[in-house]
Amino acid sequence: MDIVPLGPGFAAELRGVTLADIAADDTVYAAARAAFEDHSVLVLRGQEATDESQLAFSRRFGPPEVTKVGSLGTGTHFITLTNIGPDGTVVPPDHRYALRNKANQLWHTDSSFKPVPALTSVLSARLVPDHGGETEYVSTRLAFERLDPAMQKKAENLFVWHDYAHSRSQIAPGLASPEERAALPPQCWRMVWKNPVNGRGAIYLASHAYAVEGMEVAAGKKLIDELMAAATAPGTSYVHKWKSGDVVMWDNRATMHRGRPWPAPEPRLMVRTTISATEADGLASMRPPSRQAAE
Ligand SMILES: [Fe+2]
Numbered sequence: 001m002d003i004v005p006l007g008p009g010f011a012a013e014l015r016g017v018t019l020a021d022i023a024a025d026d027t028v029y030a031a032a033r034a035a036f037e038d039h040s041v042l043v044l045r046g047q048e049a050t051d052e053s054q055l056a057f058s059r060r061f062g063p064p065e066v067t068k069v070g071s072l073g074t075g076t077h078f079i080t081l082t083n084i085g086p087d088g089t090v091v092p093p094d095h096r097y098a099l100r101n102k103a104n105q106l107w108h109t110d111s112s113f114k115p116v117p118a119l120t121s122v123l124s125a126r127l128v129p130d131h132g133g134e135t136e137y138v139s140t141r142l143a144f145e146r147l148d149p150a151m152q153k154k155a156e157n158l159f160v161w162h163d164y165a166h167s168r169s170q171i172a173p174g175l176a177s178p179e180e181r182a183a184l185p186p187q188c189w190r191m192v193w194k195n196p197v198n199g200r201g202a203i204y205l206a207s208h209a210y211a212v213e214g215m216e217v218a219a220g221k222k223l224i225d226e227l228m229a230a231a232t233a234p235g236t237s238y239v240h241k242w243k244s245g246d247v248v249m250w251d252n253r254a255t256m257h258r259g260r261p262w263p264a265p266e267p268r269l270m271v272r273t274t275i276s277a278t279e280a281d282g283l284a285s286m287r288p289p290s291r292q293a294a295e
Pocket of ligand 1: 104108109110257
């Protein structure tokens with residue numbers, strides 16, 4: 001297995017290895033896992049992933065999420081991200097699927113709004129448009145390390161509220177349905193996620209973040225906006241241009257990403273599996289002290 005760096009200080013391509021190799025072999029998995037901890041975004045090309053091979057690969061990294069209510073694939077381990085409607089044609093721009101794609105174009109990390117946040121997301125390209133539709137990544141680990149020491153210290157001791165309905169409301173009022181709101185109450189997490197393998201901290205924020213615990217609303221919002229802007233500064237991203245057969249996995253603890261638009265009439269179909277974070281991934285220290293004491 002060769003590791004070829006791709007981005008500005010993070011992201012790498014794994015060559016000479018397949019999803020099946022990593023799923024089947026402990027030694028290959030250990031090497032891929034070490035690369036994941038180091039590089040935060042891993043790209044595998046030419047994989048021709050099926051749902052089964054993608055899930056077997058993903059399970060290596062931890063327990064798979066069950067897809068939430070309101071997403072395509074609810075109740076399974078798969079989320080289908082597409083603009084192809086149930087009748088097989090591309091949906092109009094005001095369709096719920098298209099609005100969801102638009103919400104994915106806000107900088108975020110996956111599942112920070114869930115009771116158990118995600119370690120990693122694995123996305124495979126099944127049908128890609130000829131133009132656009134890239135996924136853009138930034139390292140929130142490098143962003144944390146760019147902060148001055150006083151700001152790092154401050155951030156490490158702050159807790160942030162995340163809400164799915166908040167990010168959706170930025171696209172269209174009511175985009176988060178009453179069922180989604182009921183299933184996904186706001187969650188509070190430490191602003192910095194420390195990786196237990198290498199000890200490096202990363203800013204843990206997203207479009208879902210709306211308030212800082214113990215701070216006045218406007219001041220908290222301002223701090224979130226400033227840190228989001230610093231984390232996504234021009235020149236700091238890796239842009240993945242998808243080819244059919246690509247699989248990309250990323251560390252939701254140490255990156256943010258956003259989808260890029262593509263011409264509305266072009267069909268696109270991507271399948272995501274998502275792996276929940278466990279205590280071994282540093283989850284315990286992310287909980288507010290009140291919840292740590294209660295559990
Ligand atoms: Fe995402």
